Every structure is written in C-alpha cells, then in structure tokens.
Amino acid sequence: MPRKIISVDLDGVLNNYDGVYNHQKIPTLRDGALEFIKKLSDEYNVELFTVRDKELVESWLKENNLNDYISKVTNKKNPKTTVFLDDRAVNFNGDFKAAYRSIKEFKPHWK
Numbered sequence: 432m433p434r435k436i437i438s439v440d441l442d443g444v445l446n447n448y449d450g451v452y453n454h455q456k457i458p459t460l461r462d463g464a465l466e467f468i469k470k471l472s473d474e475y476n477v478e479l480f481t482v483r484d485k486e487l488v489e490s491w492l493k494e495n496n497l498n499d500y501i502s503k504v505t506n507k508k509n510p511k512t513t514v515f516l517d518d519r520a521v522n523f524n525g526d527f528k529a530a531y532r533s534i535k536e537f538k539p540h541w542k
Contacts, residue, residue: 443518
C-alpha cells in the first residue's frame, strides 16, 4: 500500500514568516519544525507546497537539514494529498454558514 501524502506549506508553517515577503530570502526555521517533519516523514510522503523559487527552497531545506525528509517541492496542489497543513487555511466541515464565519474572522497565527 502506498504511503499517504501530506502537503505542508513553507511560509508561516516551517519558517518564522511574519507577513513580510522577501523573494530572495526565506525566514529562519521555526522551533520544532525539523522534529515535526522527521516524525511526519516516518509515516507519510511529505510534499512541501510553496510559490517560492524551487532552487532557493531546496537550498534552504539543505541548510536546515530538512532535505532528506521532503519528498517533493511543488507549487501545485497534489489531488492525492491526504491533508494540507497551511497557516492560511480554513477547514470546511460541510456547513457553509460556519465556513463563512470562519473566513470573516480568520487571522493567521503570526498576526
């Protein structure tokens, strides 16, 4: 049986992103991120989902010892993904009214 796929966002999840985007530099690794990704990679294929330049991201992954735990860097959502982990997401639970409230009240954790 193939391993399930987890898509993890880069900015605001694995790094200390604060809303200020610099296309030439990725913020520092968030405390606990390496251990978290290692643990996920024991059971899942971890795909890193980001709009950042792929070469910059791959260099950042190597600098932070994450490259062995990430199976793929992509800017396209994989339809086979089991779960998306993102700092700017609202979970849809089947209730449009609740989803609308969540959208209107939403703030990422770093704000």
